[in-house]
Amino acid sequence: MSQLPHQPPGRSPRYPPHDYAAFPKDLRGKRILLCTESFGPVNGVSRTTLMLVDHLRANGALVAVVAPLNHTKHDTFAPSAPEGTRPEDTLVEVRLQGYPLPFNPELSVVYPVRVSTLFTRTFGPDNPPDLIYLASPASLGFQVMLQVRQQPRDKRVPVMCNFQTDLAGYCSILFPHPFNTIAVFAFAMVQSYLFRHDSVKTLFYPSRFVRRYLEGQGVQSDKMELLRRGVNTDLFCPGRRSEKLRREIAPDGEMILICVSRIAGEKGFDFLAEAAKELDARGVRFKLYIVGGNRNQDVEREVHAMFDPLLDEGKVIFAGFKTGEDLATAYASGDIFLHCSVTETFGLVVLESMASGVPVVARDEGGPSDIIDDGRCGHLVPPEDLGGFVDRVAALAKDPARRAAMAREARSMACEATWEKINNQVAWRMADTIEERRRELAQVGKARQHAPLFESASQLAPLYGWVMMNDAAREVITSRIVDAKLAGGLGIVVTFWLFTGLYLAFTEVVLWTKGRFPRLSRSRRGSAAGLV
Template identity: 30%
Template sequence: MKIALFTDTFAPEVNGVAHTLKRWVDFLESHQVAYRVFAPETRTEDVSTNCIYHFKSFRFFLYPECRLAIPNTMTIREQLEQFQPTLIHIATPFNIGLCGLHYAKKMNIPFVASYHTHFDQYLHYYNLDFLSPWLWRYMHWFHRSAEKIFVPSEETLNELQQRGFTNLHIWSRGVDCTIFYPKEDNRSFRQAYGITEPYIVLYVGRLAREKNVDLLIQLAKQMPSSIRWMIVGDGPLKAQLQQIAPSNVTFTGFLRGDALAEAYAAADVFAFPSPTETFGNVVLESFASGTPVVCANRGGVTTIVKEQQTGLLCPPHDLNTWRAAIEYMLKNEEKRKQMGKAAREYAETKDWNSIFTELLSHYEQVMHKRESRYA
């Protein structure tokens, strides 16, 4: 098996898609499966290697984590001819993905695709709803020749089925429970950020319109000052949110590794108001840390969060419901602990190794189907 992966976002970019794809490549390497990655250059020191090829790029305005690359088609063709992949996986529908689609067809290589992002929902937040019909036509055209289309959740699968997509399969997400786990002592985290309030409510993610983070700032203004609101992440709205946030809101910027794990474990509640998720990796990380969640009752998170068992689900923009849900969580310590325990138990079932093993079996099915077709 030889896999060529085409993606418009990859490590070291900080987002769920890049994180998942980097883990997938590490899995392929550990299982001695040959691969090549074609991805945008994300910083000046990015250097192409024998397995990963970078191309100059610029950020896509709707989704800065995805980059519009200027791929060198000669280089891609040469590498594919040398490598002779048995399968192409196209992870994103932009420039790099288009190159993957072109060469899959031109070289008669079977390909699969994955759908990670509800771009049509993003359009609403940028007053571009009129583009939605054209976007869906493009997405249909882009994916129609794929042997399989992988989606991260039941919600996303149902959404695409209703829009006429076929050959859909769930490629779920996992979490490393050795990195994210409950910790009884959060004093070091509190000292690091000067937290004296009795409660911590945490958000982790991009600071952008489609994430609905401004709802948390509104809540911070209305709710008691006994809560410290921790906003972890970066994005185009950061400066604006900082200007309007009250003094009990702390913006940490991006956190990684142990620092991020410590933030999850130190929080009493994880608040995630984004209504546009296809899965919600950060929710699973919070679960692994034993921290229950309050989430928007929309998108992929609805297939993860069990109401009153691992968290609470609220209408995305209903400020009163959100306030009541967070107050309920903070006032009911025993219930909060029960939810945190159940959340951790659920996270322990989401093992990356078994998830990737299943994806590899999907690859094998596609290859066997192609072989039998030409036998």
Template identity: 30%
Template sequence: MNETRILSEELWREPHLRIALVTETYSPEINGVAMTLERMVGGLIARGHRVQLIRPRQGRTDDARHDDGFDEVLAHGWKVPRYEGLLFGLPARSLLSRSWSRQRPDLVHVATEGPLGWSAVSAAARLRIPVTSDFHTNFDHYSGHYGLGWLRQPVGAYLRRFHNRTARTFVPTKAMAHALQERGYRRLFVVARGVDTALFRPAARSIELRREWGVGDDDPVVLSVGRLAAEKNLWLTVRAFRAIAERRPTARMVFVGDGPLRAALAAQAPDAIFAGVRTGEELAAHYASADVFLFPSLTETFGNVTLEALASGLAVVAYDCAAAAELVRDGDNGLLADAGDETGFVMQAVRAAGDAQLRARLAGSARALACEQDWEAVNDRFAAELVTVWCEATGATPTTSPSAITSRDG
């Protein structure tokens, strides 16, 4: 919310909306969805919109924040079973209806699909407030990783119904839009993700950190960043590193993040470094001080860590899906394997770790690509489409003041 921006004269002419944004996760929680939403909220405020954020209370000492253009409403939440550290919001239709009847938002944006999100869609529909949604997470794909594969079809049906109740569903890639369209989703709109290239940069490389890891200048460091959870396919990361270590015994594996699989991964990779959760400059240094980034997940809708690794100048090895499918050109700015081809993934990881010249060439192209993924352009596109949805719902034009619509409608 501290994003600054010089607004163009044309942008100032756009209507400034009151936007209620509903989410089950937000900063200071650490995950890709929370980070993305914080960036987008900051972008909306920088463009003159007011944001009311509705989220679950994250702890007993958690207090609602109120800043210029930003207000929070804290709802009740519950821990996600078998997924420590994450919450889902409890149903809150009455709370939302009362709040929005007292101070009506121009538009409701629902970022997550839990009970709180469903309540928000229902309350907005009853009050005839236009509502949009985000598709951030393949929850139906997660079920198989937690012994609940039988839930995949009903969860998929719920998600489709949820999003089809909204005027737009925002997705991060064209491939995801195509896949969801084939599954019966309607009114999809692509808004990509950006990366902070001032934070994630090759210059953050730390000789001191590499010494802590016990590696020399020429020893390859293999990095994984993200939640240590079953849906991230981290067993393949361990398998790939073992193949690398057979050829390069001085290589080192570093995991950044935490989660329910930490103990099991440590048992399988006893020589790996588990750095825990890192943020800000510490996270940037961990990225830049590595050499190869492995990302074998098949459940991502995007995968922000892929873009962060590219910005940090790493040789990225990933499956040809999600962000990697849109951003990585195999052999040019990273290395790809066909989705699900574990042998191919391991071969690409071994190739990257064993060839310093290849890594250097990939790193330069990776950084150049990341510098094109500007958060400002992403936030412009997102904010403009919210205005379009409001205009469609109210019959307004992009230069109409929301207060004028409110007065006209009584």
């Protein structure tokens, strides 16, 4: 049986238990530098990060957000300011230049940046942050972690990470063989090197799937902590079901199957397209309503082509981007939610669908495996079992009583996952980490009073306490040790940048080829389909 969203969150053994119904008072007035790879209406990670920022600011924490520049024309989320505060005190937001990813222009590879520059642009040169929080670290987060670990211990700002994106999983899908294997290895090596360092105090993970991956990279168990996701049950609720929208989608009363996802190859649309064609072949009367988009029109066209001829027949409808109440109405107006991605570390759309009173059929891989109680609020199907997936959808389509019972259970389970408690869990861990650093600095200060030379040397090379040598020899060895450590770290991260560059070059060539030779692209896709 899957773990349910309302089960108590996992707690790191390093810190004491807290009442997550309350916000930690000690965090008020503390400076938090929050770095995120996306901050806008892009995906579940962005929405999760925005809600955390709003929650921290509303309770008096000073949060400065650093994120890549938004390269799209779509409106960004606007963080809210706590009442009674000046905007300049709370709404610090720094946007960095980067290279937009070809398959997903909402995300960018951030150009190299110095952490000291981020400190200066957010809280000022004389006020370093009390804590650094990295939301789904990648190009920006990796740079921050690498630079922080090179700082002297007494200058090293503690880091907390929230692992929300399966970068290695994306590589395994987007890259052709054998480059996908090499890229997955490169990402694993970089993440292992960065996450295991003692500058990273806490690493939040959303599901057992992610924990197993992190354990495989050698991340210490005492710094890993389970962090579920919440859902806005006032926004996403069955009451937003719209009969008007249902008539527009399915004027002849067809079953409405809904999917909410960014339109991209790694989101499992090839599987969804095959499932839709099989449902049609079995005579199931349905309309597949797909909400989401991609700013790269070439990518959208490629995904749309997967659904031919159903798209031309009007059985598949691409609705484009939706946010807020429009998105909530779309969820609630569906009959069955279909989730086909196998790269989700959590799957916020699954929880939003459940809150909307819509049962879910999903592939049993990644985060959804921990959200869905199979047979109670929906069904989990082995990832490659297309026939089983279609069987579950067809059976629910023919059984309205079963769908209604699952809808009630789904709503009940989702109502147990509140954002306030989840964000308070993060806030308490922030307060614990800041207090832990305060105690560490106090101990360092006492140690320096007694043995300043030994203390500073032992930070860099423990051999000082074991080997007697003169000051000149010590200085040479210290320099070489630091250089070797820095070179090793840079070598690992440069490997990451190398494969990121290869990915960008590869995708740009693919998109150019498809745009220049569309007939060739279609003929190859048809040939491949004939071989399946």
